Amino acid sequence: MAELNTESTTPTVGVALLGMGTVGREVLRILGEAEQDFTARIDGRLEVRGVAVSDLSKPREGVDPALLTDDALGLVKRDDIDLVIEVIGGIDYPRTIVMAALNAGKSVVTANKALVAAHAMELADAADASGADLFFEAAVAAAIPVVGPLRRSLAGDKVNAVMGILNGTTNFILDAMDKRGASYDVMLAEATELGYAEADPSADVDGYDAASKAAILASLAFHSPVGFDDVHCEGIRNITADDIAAAKAAGCTIKLLGICERLVDEESGDESISARVYPALVPLSHPLATVSESFNAIFVIAEHAGRLMFYGNGAGGAPTASAVLGDVVAAARNVVHGGRAPGMSTYANLPIADFGAVRTRYHVDMTVQDRPGVLAEVASTFAAHGVSIKTVRQEENVDGARLVVITHHATEQALEETVDALMQLEAVKNVRSVIRMEGN
Amino acid sequence: MAELNTESTTPTVGVALLGMGTVGREVLRILGEAEQDFTARIDGRLEVRGVAVSDLSKPREGVDPALLTDDALGLVKRDDIDLVIEVIGGIDYPRTIVMAALNAGKSVVTANKALVAAHAMELADAADASGADLFFEAAVAAAIPVVGPLRRSLAGDKVNAVMGILNGTTNFILDAMDKRGASYDVMLAEATELGYAEADPSADVDGYDAASKAAILASLAFHSPVGFDDVHCEGIRNITADDIAAAKAAGCTIKLLGICERLVDEESGDESISARVYPALVPLSHPLATVSESFNAIFVIAEHAGRLMFYGNGAGGAPTASAVLGDVVAAARNVVHGGRAPGMSTYANLPIADFGAVRTRYHVDMTVQDRPGVLAEVASTFAAHGVSIKTVRQEENVDGARLVVITHHATEQALEETVDALMQLEAVKNVRSVIRMEGN
Numbered sequence: 001m002a003e004l005n006t007e008s009t010t011p012t013v014g015v016a017l018l019g020m021g022t023v024g025r026e027v028l029r030i031l032g033e034a035e036q037d038f039t040a041r042i043d044g045r046l047e048v049r050g051v052a053v054s055d056l057s058k059p060r061e062g063v064d065p066a067l068l069t070d071d072a073l074g075l076v077k078r079d080d081i082d083l084v085i086e087v088i089g090g091i092d093y094p095r096t097i098v099m100a101a102l103n104a105g106k107s108v109v110t111a112n113k114a115l116v117a118a119h120a121m122e123l124a125d126a127a128d129a130s131g132a133d134l135f136f137e138a139a140v141a142a143a144i145p146v147v148g149p150l151r152r153s154l155a156g157d158k159v160n161a162v163m164g165i166l167n168g169t170t171n172f173i174l175d176a177m178d179k180r181g182a183s184y185d186v187m188l189a190e191a192t193e194l195g196y197a198e199a200d201p202s203a204d205v206d207g208y209d210a211a212s213k214a215a216i217l218a219s220l221a222f223h224s225p226v227g228f229d230d231v232h233c234e235g236i237r238n239i240t241a242d243d244i245a246a247a248k249a250a251g252c253t254i255k256l257l258g259i260c261e262r263l264v265d266e267e268s269g270d271e272s273i274s275a276r277v278y279p280a281l282v283p284l285s286h287p288l289a290t291v292s293e294s295f296n297a298i299f300v301i302a303e304h305a306g307r308l309m310f311y312g313n314g315a316g317g318a319p320t321a322s323a324v325l326g327d328v329v330a331a332a333r334n335v336v337h338g339g340r341a342p343g344m345s346t347y348a349n350l351p352i353a354d355f356g357a358v359r360t361r362y363h364v365d366m367t368v369q370d371r372p373g374v375l376a377e378v379a380s381t382f383a384a385h386g387v388s389i390k391t392v393r394q395e396e397n398v399d400g401a402r403l404v405v406i407t408h409h410a411t412e413q414a415l416e417e418t419v420d421a422l423m424q425l426e427a428v429k430n431v432r433s434v435i436r437m438e439g440n
Numbered sequence: 441m442a443e444l445n446t447e448s449t450t451p452t453v454g455v456a457l458l459g460m461g462t463v464g465r466e467v468l469r470i471l472g473e474a475e476q477d478f479t480a481r482i483d484g485r486l487e488v489r490g491v492a493v494s495d496l497s498k499p500r501e502g503v504d505p506a507l508l509t510d511d512a513l514g515l516v517k518r519d520d521i522d523l524v525i526e527v528i529g530g531i532d533y534p535r536t537i538v539m540a541a542l543n544a545g546k547s548v549v550t551a552n553k554a555l556v557a558a559h560a561m562e563l564a565d566a567a568d569a570s571g572a573d574l575f576f577e578a579a580v581a582a583a584i585p586v587v588g589p590l591r592r593s594l595a596g597d598k599v600n601a602v603m604g605i606l607n608g609t610t611n612f613i614l615d616a617m618d619k620r621g622a623s624y625d626v627m628l629a630e631a632t633e634l635g636y637a638e639a640d641p642s643a644d645v646d647g648y649d650a651a652s653k654a655a656i657l658a659s660l661a662f663h664s665p666v667g668f669d670d671v672h673c674e675g676i677r678n679i680t681a682d683d684i685a686a687a688k689a690a691g692c693t694i695k696l697l698g699i700c701e702r703l704v705d706e707e708s709g710d711e712s713i714s715a716r717v718y719p720a721l722v723p724l725s726h727p728l729a730t731v732s733e734s735f736n737a738i739f740v741i742a743e744h745a746g747r748l749m750f751y752g753n754g755a756g757g758a759p760t761a762s763a764v765l766g767d768v769v770a771a772a773r774n775v776v777h778g779g780r781a782p783g784m785s786t787y788a789n790l791p792i793a794d795f796g797a798v799r800t801r802y803h804v805d806m807t808v809q810d811r812p813g814v815l816a817e818v819a820s821t822f823a824a825h826g827v828s829i830k831t832v833r834q835e836e837n838v839d840g841a842r843l844v845v846i847t848h849h850a851t852e853q854a855l856e857e858t859v860d861a862l863m864q865l866e867a868v869k870n871v872r873s874v875i876r877m878e879g880n
Contacts (some may be wrong), residue, residue: 026744030596030744034598037598037663037788038596040663040785040787040788041595041663041782041785041787137593142745143593143597143742143744143745143746143748144748145585145588145589145592145593145594145748148585148588148589148592148593149585149588149589152585152588152592152766152769152770153577153583153585153588153763153766154585154762154766155481155765155766155769155770156470156478156761156762156763156764156765156766156767156768156769157583157762157765157766158474158477223477223480223481287730287751290730302583302762303758304466304470304583304758304759304761304762304765305582305583305584305752305753305758305759305762305763306583306752306753306756306758306759307752307753308583308584308585308750308751308752308753309749309750309751309752310748310749310750310751311727311748311749311750311751312745312746312747312748312749313745313746313747313748316746318743318744318745318746319744319745319746321596321744322594322596322597322742322744322745323593323596323745324596325595325596325597325744326592326593326594326595326596326597327596328596329592329595329596330592330595333782334779337779337780338778338779339774339777339778339779339780340777340779342481342773345480345481347480347481348477348480
């Protein structure tokens with residue numbers, strides 16, 4: 001693996017960098033600036049021996065042109081490469097390259113949440129078979145250490161829930177809607193202009209980015225295989241300024257949450273996993289409610305550790321590069337000293353719960369007829385489906401009365417059936433929105 | 441090292457537990473309850489083969505009496521012990537035992553902040569010499585992962601500052617003083633009654649406990665040896681209800697902070713380390729200001745990761761046991777699979793800065809004569825020592841006028857000289873308090 005540098009006894013670790021986007025450029029810059037620190041921390045010298053890019057004709061500042069190649073597959077198989085940094089993005093293409101690297105026994109550090117969420121087990125098996133390491137701290141919330149803490153620090157505990165603000169773009173939008181009373185469309189436009197949102201904002205606003213991260217967090221937290229397709233996912237496109245105002249009236253704000261929860265069947269004691277992403281009301285007193293702008297935060301509830309929170313920059317070139325390079329140091333130390341990081345631990349192998357079985361609270365916002373007896377009809381519809389009401393708020397409105405019901409915990413199935421029945425009532429003109437309520 | 445269990449191919453790791461206090465009992469309880477999880481996560485079985493206590497005559501629930509011994513030194517040297525958990529407390533006695541264990545090649549997991557802060561390098565050298573692991577996540581802020589993140593996750597970054605609420609007892613007292621306007625003595629009595637404070641509260645209220653943790657954090661953050669004696673330490677005994685009220689008037693609260701900072705000489709560019717513990721005003725908008733009751737939080741500023749915060753239970757039997765057992769899994773995996781955790785990294789070997797060179801802001805609260813010209817005299821005294829004033833607040837008082845000055849950044853030395861000069865002024869009746877201001 002690591003060869004001896006002829007000029008000294010310091011071993012050298014050959015590195016291939018795949019991708020020269022924002023993160024790749026930062027990785028190269030920091031490696032150059034802090035070379036001596038890396039050597040001291042690794043007890044070995046990192047040498048970038050190849051940089052794979054898709055377009056060789058594009059000018060690339062800060063990199064020796066002789067290192068550039070468009071043959072990523074050939075690069076990772078080279079004998080002088082010990083460690084591969086994958087910061088390309090996408091799924092199918094990097095999957096081929098990363099699998100080739102792992103199969104060839106090269107350790108891989110990736111920031112690619114979509115790849116890990118889609119193919120974690122395949123990658124982990126390949127790493128196990130060849131004895132290579134697979135690291136992906138940067139795939140969740142960039143520089144906020146959460147993969148490491150779940151994998152290592154909490155390895156002696158039992159995690160019962162992980163709940164987080166996992167996407168900076170949507171938090172920026174929701175936070176600004178809350179603070180300025182602006183509409184979703186106005187804030188999305190501003191987020192795009194500021195570079196927080198992509199031209200096609202779907203990955204962010206439809207919750208897919210957060211869902212990939214939730215899948216990864218759930219796998220780690222519950223020692224079970226959880227993939228992107230196992231995550232129930234709803235985005236924030238339908239959240240209106242009116243919803244945010246209603247949340248405020250209830251002492252809450254609205255956040256897009258990734259939630260990973262251990263469910264326990266009350267009768268059998270059988271455990272299962274719920275992983276879900278949706279916008280939810282969060283009480284202003286909850287630590288997640290104070291997370292502003294594009295920051296991320298992850299709240300962990302463990303049996304013995306209690307409630308923990310991790311907070312910081314969840315995106316951006318430098319923070320992502322920081323997480324990548326922390327993993328690079330660990331992977332390179334293993335190349336130099338031997339040893340291997342713990343692989344994916346999926347021994348618990350808990351099943352994914354049916355979404356209908358998930359229990360949470362609901363904020364149901366309706367327009368109803370403005371006449372006596374309506375509240376009684378609505379209340380008995382909730383009761384008929386076993387959904388218990390916590391608070392009711394009624395206000396007059398131009399087209400009737402507005403009725404906001406906050407429920408106690410109920411299953412998704414019971415709530416859905418309740419809403420179907422409400423819509424059949426003549427008294428209910430329409431159900432304006434149903435938003436979950438978390439964090440109590 | 442690990443021997444094969446004759447009944448299966450699962451290797452067994454022999455464990456010695458030193459200490460059966462609150463943490464030791466929790467460790468044993470959790471090991472018993474979650475035995476199968478530990479086996480799966482380690483790929484090996486943990487077997488507690490001896491428990492050392494100081495008093496064999498005391499009844500010990502939940503432990504096989506045959507395992508009890510009062511010969512800790514003999515226990516850790518036994519051939520069937522691979523891994524030692526030290527949760528005794530104190531310094532000299534556990535030092536002897538832990539050194540013997542490390543010298544004999546047994547990996548050690550300790551929760552003992554005083555021991556690590558006093559003798560980290562000696563212990564690390566012994567571990568390096570024998571190839572054993574030394575883990576101490578539980579020594580700082582119990583279950584909040586911070587040793588791991590600094591050692592591993594941020595290994596590719598440059599940490600510039602670590603600032604934290606590292607002691608739950610003093611945070612409970614200061615938080616209650618702030619919320620209820622109560623005096624220090626009243627809240628200390630309540631903290632003692634609730635079991636937050638010891639009968640002799642000195643380790644907490646004089647800042648020694650936080651200073652041990654600050655020493656450990658500074659070593660990790662700056663890759664340099666920093667011991668307990670290198671930490672400037674002031675406690676909270678002198679903080680009055682009046683100080684807290686003045687802090688509120690300035691939009692702040694008072695927290696006991698542990699601060700580890702990389703100082704850079706403006707002319708030479710030479711770097712040094714400041715590690716200090718003192719009560720300080722923190723703006724209400726700062727994340728640390730919201731940390732209530734006995735919670736702990738650690739704020740890290742790194743060059744690339746930016747601002748990170750870690751929050752949770754910083755003390756207690758179960759949270760401390762959680763951190764201990766996370767380390768036990770890592771240490772046991774290394775016993776089973778080979779490999780070694782990174783040792784103490786002190787290559788940067790930065791010197792400790794003179795406390796007089798530390799720069800911060802100050803909240804100076806004085807009683808002055810109530811006559812024209814006093815403010816001018818006071819202001820020129822600050823100016824004469826190069827200390828620039830940011831705000832002045834003056835109010836009438838029974839025994840003259842109260843004058844509160846908040847400064848811009850100045851060195852400790854300049855501030856001390858200013859205060860000495862102020863006390864010489866006839867206009868200044870007394871300097872009621874000087875409290876630093878952090879977090880801007």
